[in-house]
Amino acid sequence: MTSLAPELHPPVRVLMGPGPSDTHPRVLEALAKGTVGHLDPYYLEVMNGLQEMLRGLYRTANPMTMAISGTGSAGMETVVVNLIEPCDSMVVCVNGVFGARMADVAERAGANVIKVERPWGEVFTPDDLKQALASHPKVLGIVMAETSTGAWQPIEEISKSVHDAGALLLVDAVTALGGVPVEVDAWQIDAIYSGTQKCLSCPPGLSPVSLSPRAMDVIMGRKRKVQSWYLDVSMLANYWGQNRVYHHTGPINMTYALYEALRLVHAEGLENCWARHLLNHRALRAGLAAIGIRYSTQDGCILPQLNAVFVPEGVDDEAVRSALLNRFGIEIGAGLGAYKGKVWRIGLMGYGSRPANVLLFLSALEQLLGEQAFRFARGASVAAANEVYSAVPASA
């Protein structure tokens, strides 16, 4: 006889880590709407609306734009296993955890992987890729927003070199989408994926994917079947395309959630959404600077939505993160891999990117650091953040 697990009462959290971020209340409401069938005429309308809004968000006309029934890593696997056939060569740019993951995924798909590496917290220039591209790979994969380091990789300037070498450009936009401009058509991105739980104010569970007509030609012309049945784009295209042929049962309620999340982004307007992410980042950054906390990311490529900073000298990483969680309900992220114990990752993503969160976090952090050996002028971080906010018109 199995004993019943306790009633479900999740604590109220302020999610300021590397994701999931705070889910918008309207998205939570959408999740709880009554389930309909995956071939219900109404659900097909929801899929249409979702695809159209997703194209708007990705700034693309790609017909093959859809949500994969898995989290961001399933999106990564989808684009890789559909584009790669055994022995194809793929260049993967590695400057953090997610580039390394992409290389692993590609190797499992049978690719000859050429890794190009940069130190954590830095980004790639076209020059860094020159040598690897000279081998004329089939695909070059790169992470636009490295969640492990907070580095913001410019895409436009490398796109030309990738296409000049005859390769397809594959971009990880998991933490990028919604937080900073992502221009799929203007930058000629061939394959891109994201997650719902970062800058889209939605819980984890789906991966928005878009594939250019050029990528679709490669996929439809494959010599052998895609190794994954679940992620086979040639079959998914029949469900997400005009035929609406059953493939697998779509995650109905999560699809409602993403639909509502996309309505929120478009109601705000993409440019306003990016500007909001930038403003709250500037306020946080000013606040942190005022108490001497430094970013671990290379200057000039810091993501507004993911702030990776060094744990101050003499401060106990784990103790501060626990106290933030237990005394204030605030979650921030620990460092991963090489950054373990040394870096905090502070997310300002989607609904979580708002002045209330910035001020609460800085105030709470000041309280906790004041209890440790770390010295600074009390109130300095909040004052500096408020100065940033005061400089913009109240309507912004």
Add this chain to the structure above:
Amino acid sequence: MTSLAPELHPPVRVLMGPGPSDTHPRVLEALAKGTVGHLDPYYLEVMNGLQEMLRGLYRTANPMTMAISGTGSAGMETVVVNLIEPCDSMVVCVNGVFGARMADVAERAGANVIKVERPWGEVFTPDDLKQALASHPKVLGIVMAETSTGAWQPIEEISKSVHDAGALLLVDAVTALGGVPVEVDAWQIDAIYSGTQKCLSCPPGLSPVSLSPRAMDVIMGRKRKVQSWYLDVSMLANYWGQNRVYHHTGPINMTYALYEALRLVHAEGLENCWARHLLNHRALRAGLAAIGIRYSTQDGCILPQLNAVFVPEGVDDEAVRSALLNRFGIEIGAGLGAYKGKVWRIGLMGYGSRPANVLLFLSALEQLLGEQAFRFARGASVAAANEVYSAVPASA
């Protein structure tokens, strides 16, 4: 400028198809609870509780019991790609769409697939498998509840032959789990997967999976990496095991939903849950018999939760299903593959398996059939169903 898609207002449906089935109101509430982080101490408790309740439901002590972050088909792919290495041989039993899908998934994993076939609507006996097992395959895969035909495959009697041949037994329990007894340990099932959207009153999106220690030995002793990074059990075991090492971001709110769905099943009691599915099936069956509607499934192996019946002679399949949906909000399933246009699939799954649904469906069907050329004694189906209900004590 993307135009905003319309507000989300799903119509109220009574889901009596092959799944998704009606989501329980308490599960919808659980879905809408505030998102917490995937490494939050509270979330780890939720994972523990979910695993324990899932073991109870599967009747197993398997430590490796978890929910895959994808729908039922992702569960199928998980067990296959983790157990199979290229050139391993796998027997797949095919008597409907999902057996055929399993063979496709296994081939994509590099298996030498030996298909054993039976006509749609029928099941396999140990004798049917004898010849294929004589080749000593690594794995035999079989579907316990064929969603395309409504056939209920006995597992216990074939388990012995499979193990005598030295093979691992892999079972698809997508439509079975929660509706009929599934005894993982007693029947010595080595790998099993299910879906949330059938008899668990939960939306689609996760796949409960369990692997025996014997299966785990095979997985941990693999010669090469699993072809799927996302579904690699050796890494998932580190997240769902005691270490709780980050792999991918779990689908938090869907996990809440499954947790609550499992609480509902255990609060009712498994035996009571199976008995309820059986009673409502008997009532539906009596009702259908009273107006001359016949099952397409072999007698003696009809699943209580999925009733596949022939569309009566002279009745327009599509017109009846559309009218059920548009006039009564009732969804039933069309026939798949060989059964297209010939068979209706009527689900009585999870929260959807209740007298109210049986009576509503029969009354609505009588009205619609009465408008077509089909003749029967008015009220006969409802009377017959109510007779079944009257024969059991009101408390049942």
